[in-house]
Amino acid sequence: MPELPEVEVVRRGLSDHVVGRTVARAVLTGSRVARRHAAGPTDLTDRVAGARILAADRRGKYLWLVLAPPEDDTLALVVHLGMSGQLLVQHAAAAPEKHLHARFDFTDGGPQLRFVDQRTFGGLALAELHADQRGAPDGVHVHGIPAPVLHIAPDPLEPAFDRAGTVRRMRSRDSEVKRVLLDQSVVSGIGNIYADEALWRAGVHGRRSASALTRPALGRVLDHAAEVMREALGQGGTSFDALYVNVNGASGYFDRSLAVYGQTGRPCPRCGTPVLREQFMNRSSHFCPRCQPRPRVSR
DNA sequence: CTAAGCTCCTGCAGGC
DNA sequence: TGCCTGCAGGAGCTTA
Helix, strand or coil, X not given: CCCHHHHHHHHHHHHHHCCCCEEEEEEECCCHHHCCCCCCHHHHHHHHCCCEEEXXXXXXXXXXXXXXXXXXXXXXXXXXXXXXXXXXXXXCCCCCCCCEEEEEEECCCCCEEEEEECCCCXXXXXXXXXXXXXXXXXXXXXXXXXXXXXXXXCCCCCCCCCHHHHHHHHHCCCCEHHHHHXXXXXXXXXXXXXXXXXXXXXXXXXXXXXXXCCHHHHHHHHHHHHHHHHHHHHHHHHHCECCECXXXXXCCCHHHHCCCCCCCCCECCXXXXXXXXXXXXXXXXXXXXXXXXXXXXXX
Protein backbone atom coordinates (compact mmCIF):
# COMPACT_ATOMS: atom_id res chain seq x y z
CA MET A 1 0.00 0.00 0.00
CA PRO A 2 1.42 3.36 -0.93
CA GLU A 3 2.30 5.38 2.14
CA LEU A 4 4.69 8.32 2.30
CA PRO A 5 7.91 6.52 1.18
CA GLU A 6 6.23 4.87 -1.78
CA VAL A 7 4.58 8.11 -2.87
CA GLU A 8 7.91 9.93 -2.56
CA VAL A 9 9.53 7.33 -4.82
CA VAL A 10 6.84 8.09 -7.39
CA ARG A 11 7.32 11.85 -6.96
CA ARG A 12 11.04 11.50 -7.66
CA GLY A 13 10.26 9.46 -10.74
CA LEU A 14 7.92 12.17 -11.98
CA SER A 15 10.52 14.80 -11.24
CA ASP A 16 13.04 12.90 -13.37
CA HIS A 17 10.82 11.90 -16.26
CA VAL A 18 7.92 14.33 -16.56
CA VAL A 19 8.83 17.73 -15.12
CA GLY A 20 9.79 20.20 -17.84
CA ARG A 21 7.69 18.51 -20.50
CA THR A 22 4.47 19.82 -22.05
CA VAL A 23 1.27 17.78 -22.15
CA ALA A 24 -0.15 17.36 -25.64
CA ARG A 25 -3.33 15.68 -24.50
CA ALA A 26 -4.90 13.63 -21.75
CA VAL A 27 -7.19 10.65 -22.26
CA LEU A 28 -9.36 9.32 -19.44
CA THR A 29 -11.01 5.92 -19.42
CA GLY A 30 -14.38 6.24 -17.76
CA SER A 31 -15.28 8.97 -15.29
CA ARG A 32 -14.44 7.30 -11.98
CA VAL A 33 -10.77 8.25 -12.08
CA ALA A 34 -11.75 11.95 -12.07
CA ARG A 35 -14.68 11.65 -9.63
CA ARG A 36 -13.01 14.09 -7.24
CA HIS A 37 -12.81 16.66 -10.01
CA ALA A 38 -16.10 18.50 -9.59
CA ALA A 39 -16.06 20.10 -13.04
CA GLY A 40 -15.93 16.69 -14.66
CA PRO A 41 -13.51 14.60 -16.73
CA THR A 42 -13.83 16.67 -19.90
CA ASP A 43 -12.90 19.83 -18.03
CA LEU A 44 -9.82 18.07 -16.71
CA THR A 45 -8.59 16.85 -20.09
CA ASP A 46 -9.35 20.21 -21.72
CA ARG A 47 -7.39 22.22 -19.20
CA VAL A 48 -4.41 19.90 -19.00
CA ALA A 49 -3.82 19.96 -22.75
CA GLY A 50 -0.94 22.27 -23.65
CA ALA A 51 0.20 22.73 -20.06
CA ARG A 52 3.86 22.66 -19.18
CA ILE A 53 4.79 20.71 -16.04
CA LEU A 54 6.75 22.93 -13.67
CA ALA A 55 7.24 20.64 -10.68
CA ALA A 56 6.23 17.45 -8.88
CA ASP A 57 5.29 18.09 -5.25
CA ARG A 58 4.03 15.98 -2.38
CA ARG A 59 2.56 16.25 1.10
CA GLY A 60 1.90 13.02 2.98
CA LYS A 61 0.34 10.58 0.53
CA TYR A 62 -0.87 13.31 -1.82
CA LEU A 63 1.08 14.02 -4.96
CA TRP A 64 0.63 16.80 -7.49
CA LEU A 65 2.07 18.13 -10.69
CA VAL A 66 2.31 21.90 -10.90
CA LEU A 67 1.00 22.89 -14.32
CA ALA A 68 1.46 26.05 -16.33
CA PRO A 69 -1.44 26.08 -18.81
CA PRO A 70 -0.96 28.13 -21.98
CA GLU A 71 -3.50 30.83 -21.08
CA ASP A 72 -4.33 30.38 -17.43
CA ASP A 73 -2.93 30.63 -13.90
CA THR A 74 -0.75 27.92 -12.47
CA LEU A 75 -2.75 24.94 -11.26
CA ALA A 76 -2.20 21.48 -9.83
CA LEU A 77 -3.00 18.04 -11.10
CA VAL A 78 -3.56 16.24 -7.81
CA VAL A 79 -2.97 12.51 -7.75
CA HIS A 80 -3.84 10.12 -4.94
CA LEU A 81 -2.75 6.53 -5.43
CA GLY A 82 -5.29 5.11 -2.99
CA MET A 83 -4.67 1.44 -2.36
CA SER A 84 -3.34 0.24 -5.67
CA GLY A 85 -2.65 3.24 -7.89
CA GLN A 86 0.46 3.36 -10.06
CA LEU A 87 1.95 6.07 -12.21
CA LEU A 88 3.90 4.58 -15.07
CA VAL A 89 6.19 6.24 -17.58
CA GLN A 90 5.57 4.09 -20.58
CA HIS A 91 6.40 4.00 -24.28
CA ALA A 92 3.43 4.96 -26.45
CA ALA A 93 3.64 1.64 -28.24
CA ALA A 94 3.25 -0.36 -25.02
CA ALA A 95 -0.03 -2.24 -24.72
CA PRO A 96 -2.63 -0.61 -22.48
CA GLU A 97 -2.62 -2.02 -18.96
CA LYS A 98 -5.69 -3.89 -17.77
CA HIS A 99 -6.61 -1.18 -15.26
CA LEU A 100 -5.43 1.84 -17.22
CA HIS A 101 -7.54 4.88 -16.26
CA ALA A 102 -5.64 7.87 -17.60
CA ARG A 103 -2.96 8.58 -20.15
CA PHE A 104 -0.96 11.73 -20.86
CA ASP A 105 0.81 12.29 -24.16
CA PHE A 106 3.59 14.86 -24.44
CA THR A 107 4.47 17.29 -27.19
CA ASP A 108 7.98 15.86 -27.39
CA GLY A 109 6.57 12.50 -28.49
CA GLY A 110 8.43 10.79 -25.67
CA PRO A 111 7.11 8.24 -23.18
CA GLN A 112 3.58 8.66 -21.87
CA LEU A 113 2.51 9.06 -18.28
CA ARG A 114 -0.14 6.50 -17.33
CA PHE A 115 -2.32 6.12 -14.28
CA VAL A 116 -3.14 2.48 -13.58
CA ASP A 117 -5.29 1.45 -10.62
CA GLN A 118 -6.77 -1.95 -9.91
CA ARG A 119 -9.00 -1.08 -6.98
CA THR A 120 -9.80 2.45 -8.12
CA PHE A 121 -9.54 4.06 -4.70
CA GLY A 122 -7.11 6.49 -6.26
CA GLY A 123 -7.89 9.33 -8.60
CA LEU A 124 -6.99 12.59 -10.31
CA ALA A 125 -8.28 16.14 -9.88
CA LEU A 126 -7.37 19.60 -11.09
CA ALA A 127 -7.18 22.23 -8.37
CA GLU A 128 -6.00 25.71 -7.63
CA LEU A 129 -2.88 26.29 -5.59
CA HIS A 130 -3.08 28.23 -2.31
CA ALA A 131 -0.62 29.57 0.22
CA ASP A 132 0.40 26.87 2.69
CA GLN A 133 -1.75 27.23 5.82
CA ARG A 134 -0.41 24.25 7.73
CA GLY A 135 3.36 24.40 7.33
CA ALA A 136 6.08 27.01 7.55
CA PRO A 137 7.79 28.15 4.35
CA ASP A 138 10.20 25.37 3.55
CA GLY A 139 11.52 25.99 0.06
CA VAL A 140 9.78 22.81 -1.09
CA HIS A 141 6.19 23.83 -1.66
CA VAL A 142 7.12 27.03 -3.43
CA HIS A 143 4.11 26.82 -5.73
CA GLY A 144 1.67 26.44 -2.83
CA ILE A 145 -0.69 23.65 -1.81
CA PRO A 146 -3.65 22.44 -3.91
CA ALA A 147 -7.08 23.11 -2.42
CA PRO A 148 -7.89 19.41 -1.83
CA VAL A 149 -4.66 19.05 0.19
CA LEU A 150 -5.10 22.07 2.45
CA HIS A 151 -6.68 19.99 5.22
CA ILE A 152 -3.77 17.54 5.21
CA ALA A 153 -1.20 18.10 7.94
CA PRO A 154 2.51 18.40 7.09
CA ASP A 155 4.34 15.08 7.08
CA PRO A 156 7.31 14.23 9.33
CA LEU A 157 9.81 14.37 6.47
CA GLU A 158 9.03 17.97 5.51
CA PRO A 159 11.91 20.30 6.42
CA ALA A 160 9.58 22.62 8.34
CA PHE A 161 7.72 19.85 10.19
CA ASP A 162 6.52 21.16 13.56
CA ARG A 163 7.34 18.25 15.87
CA ALA A 164 6.35 19.94 19.13
CA GLY A 165 3.11 21.25 17.70
CA THR A 166 2.21 17.86 16.29
CA VAL A 167 2.89 16.20 19.65
CA ARG A 168 0.57 18.72 21.33
CA ARG A 169 -2.12 18.08 18.75
CA MET A 170 -1.79 14.31 19.14
CA ARG A 171 -2.07 14.60 22.89
CA SER A 172 -5.18 16.76 22.62
CA ARG A 173 -7.03 13.96 20.86
CA ASP A 174 -9.45 11.81 22.80
CA SER A 175 -8.66 8.69 20.80
CA GLU A 176 -6.35 5.71 20.56
CA VAL A 177 -2.81 6.58 19.52
CA LYS A 178 -2.91 4.46 16.37
CA ARG A 179 -6.07 6.20 15.19
CA VAL A 180 -4.32 9.52 15.72
CA LEU A 181 -1.26 8.35 13.77
CA LEU A 182 -3.51 7.40 10.87
CA ASP A 183 -5.41 10.70 10.95
CA GLN A 184 -3.92 12.65 8.05
CA SER A 185 -5.18 15.94 9.45
CA VAL A 186 -2.94 15.49 12.52
CA VAL A 187 0.19 14.13 10.85
CA SER A 188 0.30 12.90 7.28
CA GLY A 189 1.98 10.15 5.33
CA ILE A 190 1.58 7.34 7.85
CA GLY A 191 -0.57 4.36 6.88
CA ASN A 192 -1.27 1.01 8.49
CA ILE A 193 2.14 -0.52 7.77
CA TYR A 194 4.31 2.28 9.12
CA ALA A 195 1.94 2.95 12.02
CA ASP A 196 2.40 -0.63 13.21
CA GLU A 197 6.16 -0.45 12.72
CA ALA A 198 6.51 2.90 14.49
CA LEU A 199 4.43 1.75 17.46
CA TRP A 200 6.50 -1.44 17.74
CA ARG A 201 9.74 0.51 17.66
CA ALA A 202 8.43 2.85 20.33
CA GLY A 203 7.11 -0.02 22.44
CA VAL A 204 3.63 1.47 22.54
CA HIS A 205 0.39 -0.41 21.99
CA GLY A 206 -1.81 1.25 19.38
CA ARG A 207 -4.85 1.08 21.64
CA ARG A 208 -3.26 3.29 24.26
CA SER A 209 -5.04 6.57 24.60
CA ALA A 210 -3.08 9.36 22.92
CA SER A 211 -4.09 11.84 25.61
CA ALA A 212 -2.81 9.49 28.34
CA LEU A 213 0.67 9.24 26.84
CA THR A 214 3.33 11.72 27.84
CA ARG A 215 4.64 14.26 25.40
CA PRO A 216 8.06 12.55 25.30
CA ALA A 217 6.41 9.19 24.57
CA LEU A 218 4.38 10.69 21.73
CA GLY A 219 7.52 12.39 20.48
CA ARG A 220 9.26 9.03 20.36
CA VAL A 221 6.38 7.47 18.42
CA LEU A 222 6.59 10.33 15.93
CA ASP A 223 10.37 10.06 15.65
CA HIS A 224 10.14 6.33 15.02
CA ALA A 225 7.53 6.92 12.35
CA ALA A 226 9.83 9.40 10.62
CA GLU A 227 12.79 7.06 10.97
CA VAL A 228 11.05 3.95 9.64
CA MET A 229 9.70 5.89 6.67
CA ARG A 230 13.15 7.33 5.95
CA GLU A 231 14.64 3.84 6.00
CA ALA A 232 11.92 2.52 3.70
CA LEU A 233 12.51 5.41 1.34
CA GLY A 234 16.21 4.56 1.22
CA GLN A 235 15.43 1.03 0.17
CA GLY A 236 12.52 1.95 -2.08
CA GLY A 237 14.83 3.93 -4.28
CA THR A 238 16.84 0.87 -5.13
CA SER A 239 14.02 -0.79 -7.05
CA PHE A 240 13.36 2.22 -9.26
CA ASP A 241 13.58 1.54 -12.96
CA ALA A 242 14.22 4.40 -15.39
CA LEU A 243 10.96 3.99 -17.27
CA TYR A 244 8.84 2.59 -14.52
CA VAL A 245 7.46 4.70 -11.72
CA ASN A 246 5.93 2.01 -9.61
CA VAL A 247 4.21 1.59 -6.32
CA ASN A 248 2.68 -1.63 -5.14
CA GLY A 249 2.97 -2.88 -1.58
CA ALA A 250 5.73 -1.78 0.75
CA SER A 251 8.32 0.09 -1.25
CA GLY A 252 11.27 -1.61 -2.82
CA TYR A 253 12.80 -4.22 -0.60
CA PHE A 254 11.63 -2.80 2.68
CA ASP A 255 9.07 -5.54 3.20
CA ARG A 256 12.03 -7.71 4.22
CA SER A 257 12.70 -5.32 7.07
CA LEU A 258 9.24 -5.25 8.62
CA ALA A 259 9.30 -6.23 12.29
CA VAL A 260 5.60 -6.80 12.94
CA TYR A 261 3.44 -5.82 9.97
CA GLY A 262 2.28 -9.04 8.30
CA GLN A 263 4.49 -11.04 10.67
CA THR A 264 1.71 -12.71 12.68
CA GLY A 265 3.07 -15.66 14.66
CA ARG A 266 6.72 -14.92 13.84
CA PRO A 267 9.07 -13.98 16.65
CA CYS A 268 9.38 -10.34 17.64
CA PRO A 269 12.86 -9.28 16.47
CA ARG A 270 13.50 -7.73 19.89
CA CYS A 271 12.28 -10.33 22.37
CA GLY A 272 11.19 -13.41 20.43
CA THR A 273 7.57 -13.34 21.59
CA PRO A 274 5.22 -14.31 18.73
CA VAL A 275 3.70 -11.30 16.99
CA LEU A 276 -0.05 -10.96 17.40
CA ARG A 277 -2.61 -9.63 14.97
CA GLU A 278 -5.91 -8.14 16.00
CA GLN A 279 -8.81 -6.38 14.36
CA PHE A 280 -8.63 -2.63 14.50
CA MET A 281 -10.77 -0.09 12.64
CA ASN A 282 -11.99 -2.84 10.29
CA ARG A 283 -8.41 -3.69 9.41
CA SER A 284 -5.46 -5.26 11.19
CA SER A 285 -2.96 -4.29 13.81
CA HIS A 286 0.24 -6.23 14.38
CA PHE A 287 2.17 -5.93 17.63
CA CYS A 288 4.39 -7.68 20.14
CA PRO A 289 2.37 -8.42 23.29
CA ARG A 290 5.51 -8.22 25.43
CA CYS A 291 7.13 -5.07 24.01
CA GLN A 292 3.77 -3.37 23.53
CA PRO A 293 1.50 -4.33 26.41
CA ARG A 294 -2.17 -3.61 25.94
CA PRO A 295 -3.61 -0.78 27.99
CA ARG A 296 -4.96 -2.11 31.27
CA VAL A 297 -8.20 -0.21 31.20
CA SER A 298 -10.46 -0.49 28.20
CA ARG A 299 -11.41 2.87 26.80
C1' DC B 1 -15.50 21.40 16.28
C1' DT B 2 -14.45 16.03 17.19
C1' DA B 3 -14.89 10.88 16.82
C1' DA B 4 -16.43 6.78 14.77
C1' DG B 5 -18.67 3.99 11.32
C1' DC B 6 -19.68 3.19 6.42
C1' DT B 7 -18.43 2.80 1.78
C1' DC B 8 -16.08 2.67 -2.54
C1' DC B 9 -13.25 -1.43 -5.49
C1' DT B 10 -10.82 -5.85 -7.38
C1' DG B 11 -8.03 -9.93 -6.81
C1' DC B 12 -6.69 -13.53 -4.20
C1' DA B 13 -6.59 -17.06 -0.41
C1' DG B 14 -8.95 -20.41 2.04
C1' DG B 15 -12.85 -23.42 3.33
C1' DC B 16 -16.14 -26.78 1.93
C1' DT C 1 -13.53 -27.98 -9.62
C1' DG C 2 -16.34 -24.10 -8.33
C1' DC C 3 -18.61 -21.16 -5.34
C1' DC C 4 -18.67 -18.35 -1.43
C1' DT C 5 -16.70 -15.49 2.20
C1' DG C 6 -13.27 -12.72 4.11
C1' DC C 7 -9.50 -9.81 3.64
C1' DA C 8 -6.31 -6.14 1.90
C1' DG C 9 -7.25 -0.56 3.37
C1' DG C 10 -7.03 5.25 2.17
C1' DA C 11 -9.94 8.76 2.95
C1' DG C 12 -14.26 11.25 1.86
C1' DC C 13 -18.62 11.20 3.58
C1' DT C 14 -22.30 10.71 7.01
C1' DT C 15 -23.92 10.58 11.55
C1' DA C 16 -24.12 11.79 16.38
